[in-house]
Amino acid sequence: MTIAALLAGMFLATYLTRASFLVFGHRLRFPPALKAALHHVPVAVLTAIIVPEALAPGGQLDVSLGNPWxxxxxxxxxxxxxxxxxxxxxxxxxxxxxxxxxx
Amino acid sequence: MTTVRHALYAGARDALPLMIGTLPFGVIYGTTAVAAGLSPLAALAMSVIVFAGSAQFIAVSLISGGAALPVIWLTTFVVNLRHALYSATVHPAAHGWGLRWRALVAFWLTDEVFAVIEKRLMERGNDALLPYALGAGGGFYLNWLTWTAIGAWLGQQFPDLAGWGLDFAMIATFAAMIAPQLRAPTPVVVALAAGTTAWLARGLPFKLGLILAAFAGVAAGVWMDHRRKAREAAA
Incomplete structure (x- = not known):
């Protein structure tokens, strides 16, 4: 994986969302349904990251008090x-x- | 001219509490990025070029998990989509700014910078909003770069940090961020749907399970919203 490609893609993915209205504003409308759906993104994404890492830190399921994660x-x-x-x-x-x- | 300078200064000053609040996260990001295998320069470059705290954190955890580039890009986009809302909120006040200034403020429009700008917009309207936004955004940017650099330096000085469970620092931070929201039924259902899907799909290559789980969680949330509206309409 090249760092340049990683950063270029992440820059675009981030900047396009922030520039959307400020730079291209007159031609855009924000769909209310999308706005409502966005509300759920943080909880969904973060839980999806947490659960596998906490339940199986080394890749092996470990639901016990001996699992520090x-x-x-x-x-x-x-x-x-x-x-x-x-x-x-x-x-x-x-x-x-x-x-x-x-x- | 004094008003411009005052507004610049006021923006930076009002962003200060949030700058201090991001100190630990900037340091933890820099350290974990280096522990995940990025060079200190690459870790810092991500802060310089992308400038998106939560997306940077998530990218580092995806990189150490062996995710494919398109998965990292798509996740970054999904995680940052809410910034389009911020962009839409600031836009009506930004008509007279000129394209270059709008493009610059857009680059700095993180959660924290938006929170500071929006508060000013509510209280003082459009009065000297551009220099204020530049003060808040520029101050916050320099702040994030500073903590990232210190974290990356720490990561390089103490390469063993990777073995100390820094991956844990990341998931603990995420857990502490979402837990306070789990009071209402809808976010609980969102978390259950996303968590279950992530667990079941954890074997998929390139961390594709994460994307799947994110969509499952959002779909569950939309469904819950829909149900609530239907109930309210019936009542």
């Missing part, structure tokens, strides 16, 4: 849900993960 991810989610504080939940979950791996 799973425990740490659950801790991050629970603390964030209860406190609403992003950095606090990261600190707690990193600590839990570190303790489990190196204690």
């Amino acid at each position: 799973l425990v740490g991810t659950v801790v991050a989610a629970v603390v964030a849900r209860l406190s609403g504080h992003l950095l606090l939940s990261l600190a707690v979950s990193f600590a839990a993960f570190g303790l489990m791996r190196w204690w």
Whole structure:
């Protein structure tokens, strides 16, 4: 994989969305249905990344308290849900993960 | 001229809390990018050229998972599509700016920069909005590059960091970002659909399962919205 191609494609994929209306505005309309669908993208994409990595960090299914990835991810989610504080939940979950791996 | 300078400065100042908030993510991005096998220069180049925090994070996790280029591009596009909404929101106020300035502000239109610009737009309308946006966007850009560079440098100084579970830092960050949204039924269903699909499709090559899971999650969300509207119409 060449870095140049990676970056060029990512630049286009990002810049086209941001430039859409600001640069080509007069000819565009944002479909309300797409707007509603976009609302669900962050939760869908991030969950899709998290689940396989947390349940099977080495590629092998490991649903147990001995899996630091799973425990740490659950801790991050629970603390964030209860406190609403992003950095606090990261600190707690990193600590839990570190303790489990190196204690 | 003073108003222009004031507005530039005000934009940068109002973006400051968000700049501090992105410090850990910039550093973690730079470090994990190097741990995933990018050179420090390539990690920094991604911040310079792409400038999209969450998409950069996701790209790094896809690269270390062996994803194909088109999958990374498509995921970046899907993840960033919401920025088109920001573009549409700023557009009516940007009529008199000239194409070059509009193109530059568009390049800097991340979630955080948009949040700062939108707040100003609500409070002060179009008054000196361009220099304000340039101050916020330019400040935030330099900020992101600085933390990325420090992270990439750390990653290079401590190559063992890759073995310390930095992949965990990424998924913990994602989990903490979405968990607060899981109060209403719709996002829970979206997460369940996307998570289940991602698990079942994890064996597909090039991380194609991620795209499939993203679409399954969004489809579930649209279906839930539809159901709620139908119920409200019946009531």
